[in-house]
Amino acid sequence: MKPVPFAHSRPAKLTEISSALDADNAKLIAGGQSLGPMLNLRLARPSTLIGLSHLTELRSVRLDGATLFIGAGVTHAQIEDGDSDVDLPPMLRHVARNIAYRAVRNKGTLGGSLAHADPAADWVTAMTVLDAVLVIANGREKKRREPMSGFMEGAYRTKLQPGEIIVGVEISAAMGEAHWGYEKICRKVGEFADAIGAIVIHPGLQYARVVAGATEGPPILLNDIARAIARTAKRPALEEIDAALAAHLPGADRVKRQLLKTALSRAIAKVIP
Amino acid sequence: MNAPVASATSMQTVCLTVNGRSETVTVEPRTQLADILREHLDLTATHLGCEQGVCGACTVMVDGKPTRSCLMFAASCEGATVETIEGYKGDNLMDRLRVAFRTNHALQCGFCTPGMLATARDLVERLEEPDEMRIRHELSGNLCRCTGYVGIVAAIAQVIDERKALGIAATGKPRSPRPETTGFSPFEAAISDRPAAANVSSGTVTIENGWSVVKREVNLRHSPTMVWKHFSDLEAVAECLPGATLSEHDDSTFAGHIGVAFGPIAAKFEGEGTYNTDNESRAGTVAGRGKDRGGQSAVEGELSYIIRPASGDPQASIVDVRLRFRIQGMLGQFNRPELVNGFVDYILGEFVANCDSVLSGGEVRESRGISPFAIIRAMVGGRLKSLFRWN
Incomplete structure (x- = not known):
């Protein structure tokens, strides 16, 4: 099927985006790999698309002191290939290479995926477990920062306000040396994830985080599990993971919980031999 | 430009x-x-x-x-x-792929072949080695319904070998193998728990004969009498549903529409239905169907609910809601049942907050302008709406 008619502008500068967004029923489009299908299915029927993929200012990857900044317009394929002057945390490259398909990764962007906020998307969970901070601009005022954990409010719902755009993501550069595990379960390679389990441990930073993703809403932080793993350096019993999931997702069916439990235990096994 | x-x-x-x-x-x-x-x-x-x-x-x-x-x-x-596949004039690797596809029986009907060759051309250039698992993994984004992929994988592996024999280096960045896990010494993690989310979902979503069934328990801080009175005023209730407009109703039927914006998805469902309520048991059923003309989607469903007192607090009520629905058309194709739970939670949350506000003598809060899944909304919307309209 074909999309409804729309206008498609491509502002030359980031600062022009906000005024372009004032247009009635306007929608930002970056790589278009999630919005494109919704347009073609006519689930999304914007009057105006505002293209971002040509903006080089959204594509920088750099080290600001101890902080790694990845521009919102960086594609999954660039991260997969480590195609930047700065070394990317190995976990990011691992996550990127398992997002959808190469043809999709060549266009789809980090910022687009985070703004779209599909619960099954990889970056939503990966950036939460890495304690990333989003840099958000609205073109008029100064940039603001929003921690990834808490940014997503529900499926397709985030703390982005009208006129705002994600400029990039900040991650502690030390995360490059963290112990990490990231496992996702899909029915077919490249399909939407049925379950994601992620863990990042950095003893030097006293950092431990365990996240269950691809749920009905935002990624879930399993802090008690993370604390216990750090304190004991041992894998938790499956029953403990299951109990933590049951507490956070009382409405989830047994299959979902089993998948999440499996993804989490596989991820944890990557960190603790 | x-x-x-x-x-x-x-x-x-x-x-x-x-x-x-x-x-x-x-x-x-x-x-x-x-x-x-x-x-x-x-x-x-x-x-x-x-x-x-x-x-x-x-x-x-x-x-x-x-x-x-x-x-x-x-x-x-x-x-x-x-x-495109009409091009690649003088492209050595593509010429070799065309031959390899032919000799390895890598196509039958040929519909997938142009896309398959574009992906294959990229793989042959990027991949260092003709690793079958890697090739199959990378091919997951190109569907072939004829060959079972065996010939396609063989053709790509063959041309990777040919490229190596020609001394052409792969362009892909090598993947460093993951180091063995070494474990770590125990430490005390600095984790600050943020306050738990206000509403933990307490409902269930199941699929029964192609219908999605959502069951939920909603708490309202008002007496069952008050809640029932509110629920029986159809217009008051419709007002509590963001985006809903009631165009007409009598004592057993209703018509109206509800606008939904869920992320990039926007829909306006117009529909009609029937409802009945039982004053004795404070229970009701609403059934209806609606169409989103712009999106060529349709939804039908049935909502039943019963209001009961909360134990230990005469000034509190519990509404048990059961929603059974199915979506057809474009939105149906997009159906992601696992997202339904979150949506319904969100919708009910908005609705309950509005009902709370109105029952406390206030006004409907300003909508954040985002309301969830078209369908559910339409269903819950349509239903709850009509639920409320018993008078």
């Missing part, structure tokens, strides 16, 4: 290079690259399958990278260099 177009219907002129030739086309902004190729440049070897980025049939090379031509709209094609 990339100037904004004045209106949705105005045409856009796009310059791009296709198979080495400079082309200029004037098209609607919504035109996909695939249609620019097929309809405007008569390059019909690029096939359109799903138009959702899943099947891979439309994959072409854009600036040297395999790209879904169904997901690239006209404005993004400006200045692009595109290679």
Whole structure:
């Protein structure tokens, strides 16, 4: 099927985006790999698309002191290939290479995926477990920062306000040396994830985080599990993971919980031999 | 060049290079690259399958990278260099792939082949070794319903070997193997727990004979008498549902519409239905169906509810809600049942907060302008609405 008619502008500068967004029923489009299908299915029927993929200012990857900044317009394929002057945390490259398909990764962007906020998307969970901070601009005022954990409010719902755009993501550069595990379960390679389990441990930073993703809403932080793993350096019993999931997702069916439990235990096994 | 177009219907002129030739086309902004190729440049070897980025049939090379031509709209094609299967003139690797596909029986009907070859060309260039698992993994974005992939994988592996024999290096970045896990010494993690989310979902979503069934328990801080009174005023209740408008109702039927914006998804469902309520048991049922004309989707469903006192608090009520629905058309194709739970939670949360506010003598809160899944909303909306309208 074909999309409804729309206008498609491509502002030359980031600062022009906000005024372009004032247009009635306007929608930002970056790589278009999630919005494109919704347009073609006519689930999304914007009057105006505002293209971002040509903006080089959204594509920088750099080290600001101890902080790694990845521009919102960086594609999954660039991260997969480590195609930047700065070394990317190995976990990011691992996550990127398992997002959808190469043809999709060549266009789809980090910022687009985070703004779209599909619960099954990889970056939503990966950036939460890495304690990333989003840099958000609205073109008029100064940039603001929003921690990834808490940014997503529900499926397709985030703390982005009208006129705002994600400029990039900040991650502690030390995360490059963290112990990490990231496992996702899909029915077919490249399909939407049925379950994601992620863990990042950095003893030097006293950092431990365990996240269950691809749920009905935002990624879930399993802090008690993370604390216990750090304190004991041992894998938790499956029953403990299951109990933590049951507490956070009382409405989830047994299959979902089993998948999440499996993804989490596989991820944890990557960190603790 | 990339100037904004004045209106949705105005045409856009796009310059791009296709198979080495400079082309200029004037098209609607919504035109996909695939249609620019097929309809405007008569390059019909690029096939359109799903138009959702899943099947891979439309994959072409854009600036040297395999790209879904169904997901690239006209404005993004400006200045692009595109290679389709009609091209690749004098391309050594593609020539070898064409031969290898033929000799390995890597195609039967041929529908997937143009996209398959674009992906294969990229793999042959990038992959260091003809590792079968890796090739199969990378091919997951190109569906073939004839061959079972055996011949395709063999053809790609063969040409990777040929490339190596020719002494051409792979362009892909090598993947460093993951170091063995060493474990770590115990430490005390600095974790600050944020306050738990206010509403933990307490409902269930199941699929029964193709219908989604949502069961939920909603708490209201008002007496059952008050809640029932509110629920029996259809108009008052409709007002508590963001985006809902009741156009007409009598004592057993209703009609109206509800606008929904869920992320990028927007829908306006117009529908009608019936309802009945039982004053004795404070229970009701609403059934209805609605259509989203713009999106060519339809939803039908049935909502039943019963209001009971909360134990230990005469000033509190519990509403047990059961919603059974199914979606057809485009939204149905998009159906992601696992997201339903969150949506319903969110909708009910908004609705309950509004009911709370009104029952406490206030007004309907200002809507955040985001309301959830069209369908559910329509269902819950339609239903709850009508629920409320017993008088």
